[in-house]
Each structure stands twice: as structure tokens, then as C-alpha cells.
Amino acid sequence: MLSGSDRPPAVWVDDLWVSFRVTREKNQTLKGTLARMRDHSKQAMLIEALRGVSFQVPAGSVYGVIGRNGAGKSTMLRTIAGILPPTAGRVAVWGRVTPLLSLGVGFNRELTGRENILLGGLTAGLTAAEVYANFDAVEEFAGLGDAIDFPMRTYSSGMFGRLAFSVAAHLKPEILLIDEALAAGDAAFKLKSMGKIVELCKHQECTVLIVSHGLEVVRALAERCVWLDRGVVRDEGPADEVVSAYMAEENIEETSATALEDV
Amino acid sequence: MAATQPYRIPTIYESTATGLPPLRSYFVELWGRRRFIWHLSRSDLKAEHYDSAIGQLWVILDPLLLAAVYFLLRTVVRPAGSGPARNAIIAHLVWAVFVFTFVSNSMMAGARSLLNGRNLIMNASFPRAALPIVAIVKAVFDFLPTLVVYFAFHLVLGQPFGTSLVVIPVIVVILAVMSLGLGLLFAPLMVFYRDTGGFLPYVTKIWLYVTPALYFVREIPPKLLVYLRWNPLYPSYAALEQIFNAHMPSPAYLLAASAWAVGFFLVGALVFLARERDFAVRL
Numbered sequence: 001m002l003s004g005s006d007r008p009p010a011v012w013v014d015d016l017w018v019s020f021r022v023t024r025e026k027n028q029t030l031k032g033t034l035a036r037m038r039d040h041s042k043q044a045m046l047i048e049a050l051r052g053v054s055f056q057v058p059a060g061s062v063y064g065v066i067g068r069n070g071a072g073k074s075t076m077l078r079t080i081a082g083i084l085p086p087t088a089g090r091v092a093v094w095g096r097v098t099p100l101l102s103l104g105v106g107f108n109r110e111l112t113g114r115e116n117i118l119l120g121g122l123t124a125g126l127t128a129a130e131v132y133a134n135f136d137a138v139e140e141f142a143g144l145g146d147a148i149d150f151p152m153r154t155y156s157s158g159m160f161g162r163l164a165f166s167v168a169a170h171l172k173p174e175i176l177l178i179d180e181a182l183a184a185g186d187a188a189f190k191l192k193s194m195g196k197i198v199e200l201c202k203h204q205e206c207t208v209l210i211v212s213h214g215l216e217v218v219r220a221l222a223e224r225c226v227w228l229d230r231g232v233v234r235d236e237g238p239a240d241e242v243v244s245a246y247m248a249e250e251n252i253e254e255t256s257a258t259a260l261e262d263v
Numbered sequence: 264m265a266a267t268q269p270y271r272i273p274t275i276y277e278s279t280a281t282g283l284p285p286l287r288s289y290f291v292e293l294w295g296r297r298r299f300i301w302h303l304s305r306s307d308l309k310a311e312h313y314d315s316a317i318g319q320l321w322v323i324l325d326p327l328l329l330a331a332v333y334f335l336l337r338t339v340v341r342p343a344g345s346g347p348a349r350n351a352i353i354a355h356l357v358w359a360v361f362v363f364t365f366v367s368n369s370m371m372a373g374a375r376s377l378l379n380g381r382n383l384i385m386n387a388s389f390p391r392a393a394l395p396i397v398a399i400v401k402a403v404f405d406f407l408p409t410l411v412v413y414f415a416f417h418l419v420l421g422q423p424f425g426t427s428l429v430v431i432p433v434i435v436v437i438l439a440v441m442s443l444g445l446g447l448l449f450a451p452l453m454v455f456y457r458d459t460g461g462f463l464p465y466v467t468k469i470w471l472y473v474t475p476a477l478y479f480v481r482e483i484p485p486k487l488l489v490y491l492r493w494n495p496l497y498p499s500y501a502a503l504e505q506i507f508n509a510h511m512p513s514p515a516y517l518l519a520a521s522a523w524a525v526g527f528f529l530v531g532a533l534v535f536l537a538r539e540r541d542f543a544v545r546l
Contacts, residue, residue, distance in 0.1 A: 029457050082276050083384070084544060087278055093274050099386060099387065105382065108307070115306060119303070122299040122302050125387075128302075
């Protein structure tokens with residue numbers, strides 16, 4: 001009823017399974033492998049992060065992903081971005097995916113903010129011409145002033161995050177994946193980023209997938225929402241209903257302070 | 264835009280049952296990333312040499328000091344002899360150590376590139392072969408100034424000049440392709456077995472000793488040459504020795520050197536591409 005499904009999808013996740021083996025040792029070594037071959041003990045554990053997840057994200061919408069820690073949210077975004085390979089099932093995406101999974105991917109702290117705008121844009125898969133076309137807008141949105149010409153090692157984590165978000169939001173993403181990445185900004189910048197996300201989707205130019213523990217933010221921004229629980233879809237539908245169901249299950253008060261805590 | 268969406272061809276990610284990705288589209292994508300590769304190499308170099316004025320100088324000083332050590336070592340074993348003979352030895356040691364530093368540095372950097380690029384691999388999507396390529400590009404940029412320094416030695420030590428010197432870029436390309444192949448081969452190995460990196464410095468040390476770098480090709484006893492000529496670096500070094508003596512390199516050496524380079528590149532690329540999709544899981 002909320003027009004979600006009659007629009008063409010931008011992302012289609014079809015019976016997606018992702019599992020990987022984790023070892024007890026932090027870093028796998030040849031020595032460790034040889035030692036295990038001798039004593040036959042089982043050191044590896046199979047983690048099934050996603051077990052048959054299916055959903056569609058309508059083009060030009062904001063789509064929320066909620067769930068507890070370890071529910072498979074980040075794994076799902078990484079699979080949509082083409083970083084992790086599916087174990088079974090498939091993911092189809094219509095358009096260029098810009099992942100904002102961690103702050104400032106590709107940034108080099110020794111270089112200035114200005115130099116990192118180009119580096120970050122190229123890392124996200126843009127051409128140099130595309131980066132230069134939006135250069136001033138990125139700089140202005142980040143609002144760093146003269147600091148833009150200083151090495152990024154001199155930046156606070158908030159400044160770092162602002163520049164990272166500006167790069168991702170301005171460089172014409174077609175499908176933007178946001179994973180709690182805005183948590184570093186201050187309140188004013190959070191509002192500004194939210195406005196930007198709404199603006200990006202207004203003309204159906206961009207589809208946004210947002211993973212967040214800030215439930216009020218998901219409710220405010222997202223049209224539809226998927227609730228992941230230990231690797232399976234617990235509920236999928238209009239964001240309002242899914243968030244309410246999730247809150248009820250988790251015993252979170254509607255007015256709880258956690259809601260707007262981190263975007 | 265939305266209206267055109269259903270007619271666009273989607274990118275599909277499926278399970279990794281087959282080992283190799285479609286090669287054609289992989290290389291198209293890699294080629295499309297050339298600006299990224301170029302810029303990442305340049306900014307890495309810039310960042311590395313930023314804080315220390317001696318940073319750039321060290322790139323030259325390190326192999327130069329190494330060459331000096333080997334010269335001392337060599338003259339202890341066998342006195343250098345008369346002036347011209349000694350000069351020839353010094354010139355040979357300088358270029359040989361510079362070139363070997365280039366090969367071993369680029370191979371090591373290529374091998375470590377995935378571990379060092381962990382953050383990029385986990386958070387951005389691009390053909391992973393870009394990272395070892397960046398390592399090689401950086402190594403080439405570090406090598407070029409040492410080549411200039413070598414020519415100062417060449418001049419001062421009265422070594423012959425000739426048209427053969429124009430072949431040097433060909434050898435540099437051959438060595439770069441070979442190092443890239445080795446980097447592509449070792450990089451996945453280091454992802455899956457982190458401790459293999461510890462062996463590499465010893466392997467390169469032995470490699471240096473079996474290469475005609477600290478001695479001339481003509482000094483190798485025939486009995487040993489039977490084995491040493493199978494060293495992948497042997498044909499390149501034999502060709503370079505001819506080049507720096509103002510002789511055109513033997514086509515046989517160039518052919519053998521190219522064959523080694525292409526061979527390592529193909530094996531390295533095959534191993535790398537077959538394992539590429541597992542990197543994000545294992546890092």
C-alpha cells in the first residue's frame with residue numbers, strides 16, 4: 001500500500017546466504033595450520049551471517065535496516081557493495097553502489113583534506129572529472145574552513161567524518177549504503193546530513209540503504225525497513241510498523257533517549 | 264533515473280563457485296581504475312616522504328650503503344686490483360644493488376599490499392589487483408632517482424657510454440612485470456598465512472647471492488653456471504651487464520628474461536584472481 005513494491009527495485013536480494021569460517025587465532029599462520037593438522041582439533045567455526053535473506057529496495061527510496069548487534073546488517077551491506085561474496089543466492093543492483101561503511105575509506109591522514117576529496121572520490125569509483133565537477137560543493141558542505149588545506153592527521157574525528165560524508169553524498173551516488181557512519185558528527189551536522197539524504201532521494205536520483213541503531217532516525221527517514229534477526233528476515237514492510245514491532249520486542253520505550261543517539 | 268531503471272542491466276553478485284572472475288570485464292574494470300591506481304601511488308609516495316627530508320634521500324642512500332658494504336666484502340675476498348678494474352667493480356656493484364633493491368622492494372611491497380590495504384578491501388569495491396599494481400608503481404618511482412645517481416657513478420668511474428643504454432627501459436619493464444607477478448603470487452599467500460612474510464627477506468638474500476650482482480657473469484665457474492642460469496634474474500642481469508659495458512644485449516637474454524617475466528605474471532595473476540573474492544573474508 002505504501003507504493004513500495006510497484007516501483008522498480010534498485011537492489012534485489014534473493015535468498016542470500018553468506019557464511020564464513022572464523023579461526024580462533026587472530027591471524028591465521030602456516031605454523032598454526034601445521035600444528036592443527038597434527039592434533040586434529042577443531043579451531044575453525046562456521047559463522048552463518050545471513051541465512052536466506054530476501055527483500056527488494058524500491059528505487060529512489062530510503063530503506064532502513066535494523067536489528068541487534070550480530071544480526072548480519074553489516075555483512076548484508078558489504079555483500080550488496082560487492083565486497084563479500086555470497087555463499088548462495090544472489091544480489092542484483094541497478095546502478096553504482098557507493099558504500100559508506102566506514103569513515104573516510106581511502107583517505108590518507110598525511111594528505112590535506114582537499115587532496116583526500118579526490119582520493120576518496122576515486123576510491124569510490126568515480127572518474128577524476130566527476131570529482132572535480134563537485135569539488136566546491138563537497139568542500140562547502142563539509143564546512144571545514146581553512147582546515148581543508150591541513151593534513152587530515154590534524155583533524156578531530158568529527159571533522160574527519162564530515163568530510164567523509166560530504167564526499168560520499170556529493171559525488172552523485174546512485175545507491176548509497178550508510179552503516180552508522182554518521183555517528184561522529186555533532187548534532188548540527190547530523191541534521192544537515194539527514195536533510196541531504198532526503199534531498200538525494202527526492203527526485204529518485206538516489207537510493208539509500210541505512211543501517212542504524214537510531215530507531216527514530218530510521219522511522220523519520222525510511223519508507224520501508226527490514227528487521228534482521230540472527231541472519232534471517234524477521235519482518236519487512238513500512239518503516240513505521242517494523243520499527244514499532246522491533247521496539248516492542250526489544251522493550252524499548254518509544255521516548256527512550258537511545259532513539260536519536262546515533263544516526 | 265527511475266524511469267530508465269528497469270531497462271538498465273543490473274550488476275549481479277552470485278556465489279563464488281567458479282574460481283576465476285570473467286577476465287574480460289575484470290580487466291576492463293581494472294583499466295577504468297587507472298586514475299585511482301595512479302593517484303593512490305602518488306599520494307602514498309607523497310605521504311611516505313612527507314615528514315622526513317631524508318625520506319627521499321634514504322631511497323638512494325640505503326642501496327648505496329649496501330653497495331659499499333658489498334664492495335668491502337668483495338675486496339676482502341679478492342683484492343680489486345688496478346684502478347680500471349676496481350672502477351668497473353664499483354660501477355657494477357652500484358647498478359646491480361640498485362636494480363636488486365628495486366626488484367626485492369617491489370616484490371615485498373606487492374606481497375604486503377593486501378594486508379596493508381585491509382581498510383580499503385573491507386570498505387570499498389574495486390579489482391583487488393589494483394593494490395599490488397600500486398605497490399609496483401611506487402617501487403618504480405623510488406627506483407628512477409637511483410638510476411640517475413648510478414649514471415653519476417658511471418660517468419665519474421669512466422665507464423663506457425653507448426647506444427645500448429637506450430635498452431635499459433626495456434629491462435626495467437621486464438623486471439617490473441616479473442616483480443608484479445611475484446607480488447600477485449605472494450600477496451594471497453600472506454593473507455591466508457600471515458607468517459609467510461617472515462621468510463621473504465631470507466629468500467631475497469639468497470636470491471641476491473645466486474644472481475650475478477656481487478660478481479660478474481664471466482666470473483661464474485662453468486660448473487655453477489649450469490645451475491645459476493636458471494635463476495629468473497640471471498638473463499636480465501647478464502643483459503644489463505652487456506648494456507652498461509656499451510654492448511647491445513644478446514637477444515637470447517632478452518627473450519629469456521621476458522619469458523620469465525610473462526611466466527611469473529601469468530601464474531601470479533591466475534593465483535591472485537582465483538583467490539581474490541576470499542580476501543575480504545580472510546582479512
